Amino acid sequence: MSLRRWITVTLTVSACLTPLAALAEPAFLAIPLGTSGGLYEDDLSSYLLAPKGSGDFLALDAGTLMAGLRKAAQLGSLDGIVTPADGDLIPAAAMLQRHIKAYLISHPHLDHLAGLVINAPDDAKKDILGTGPTIDRIRDHLFNWQIWPAFGSEGSGVLLGKYRYVRLVPAVAVPVAGTGMTVEPFALSHADGYPSTAFLVSANGAHVLYCGDTGPDAVEKSDRLQQLWRRIAPLVRTGALKAIFIEASYPDGTPDTRLFGHLTPAWLMAEMHVLAAAVDPAKPATALQGLTVVVTHVKPSMKAGMAASARIMQQLQSRNDLGVHFVLPEQGRRLAL
Ligand SMILES: [Zn+2]
Ligand SMILES: [Zn+2]
Incomplete structure (x- = not known):
């Protein structure tokens, strides 16, 4: 095998390997x-x-x-x-x-x-x-x-x-009574400043971030997502953040004026790039590799044909130049995170 071929094969194989974060025990x-x-x-x-x-x-x-x-x-x-x-x-x-x-x-x-x-x-x-x-x-x-x-x-x-x-x-962590978890909330902007919230849930040194409905910062004229990404960046860096739940309500091509405080695959990827830069400014392209992102809040379409969720997952995958592990949740089906 020539050196060039060996390098190609090695790179291809390593790109297919399960990322370290995914190999860790679910928390x-x-x-x-x-x-x-x-x-x-x-x-x-x-x-x-x-x-x-x-x-x-x-x-x-x-x-x-x-x-x-x-x-x-x-x-x-x-x-x-x-x-x-x-x-x-x-x-x-x-x-x-x-x-x-x-x-x-x-x-x-x-x-x-x-x-x-x-x-x-x-x-x-x-x-x-x-x-x-x-x-x-x-x-x-x-x-x-x-x-x-x-x-x-x-x-x-x-x-x-x-x-x-x-x-x-906002930004104050408190215990959730009756559970072994704490929650720290962060304000989000959901069309014209309508108040929405992200919850950072923590237990035993591991974390999950759940984002309520949100528009992109650029459309909301807000810096709330940017602030949130800065807050969680250290947790992504160490692998302590097990998953992000975030919405992709509408398919690509939806005009910004018709988003009503929601994200599209393109806007979600744009926000993931902001997070990646906060996690590793030197190498943002690999900063989110293997990070589990659960895609929520897809608006079903009344039109016949491909399901809206399938279309949105396809659009996300085609734009996924960060190696993010996108997951489409299924009602009633367990997710180990
Ligand atoms: Zn909603
Ligand atoms: Zn809403």
Whole structure:
């Protein structure tokens, strides 16, 4: 074999090798309960997360709960979490009442809350965590006896107090009660400064970043994503960040004026390049190699033909010059992170 050929083969083989980050032991278990960014009311944004081996989960957003839990039960994803001790309840209900310990709500749009509202009467006592604007809107516009009973710990009229509202302060990490995890929130911009949130969830020295709906900095005229990338860059550098959940709502070609505070594959890759430069300014091209990025909130299309999620994954892969490990989550199917 000539030297040139040997180099070509070696480079090709090493490019195909599983990145180191992916070989590390998983630190978290995620169970997507809802993955789409609209249209399907039984599959709206919600992701369960727990440290590996723990049965105490938090829910990142709560667009769909029971439909996702029933799917998870069918797929065997609740096996070993729901135990014979929960035998008086169907597995989905045991998970809802006994194993989801808290809700982290990124912003109060209905596609991130509908499942929580509908299931509130049958839920157990727990915390709802969010930034002030999110909690205020849930208190004032949902659990207010006008739309639904006042299940929260604040508001006017008789308070049922099933949910304790916990107001998070940007860049301040606090424990999530009932779980072995902490959460640190960061403000995001979701069209004209509408408040959305990213949550950095941490346990045992490992981290997952979940981003609520967000537009790109350039379109939002904001630096919030840039600040977020600077904050998490050291965690990416050391491999302590196990995954980023972030949206790609619309396909490429969507005009910036029609994004309504969302990302496309092209804009997501542009933001990944900003992150890569923060992680390794000297070698940004390899800084994110093997980093797991879970693609959320794809808006389904009503048109016949290729599914919107397949199109968006294709567009992301074709632009993926950073070696990012893009994952399309599936409702009810476990993700080891
Ligand atoms: Zn939204
Ligand atoms: Zn949304």
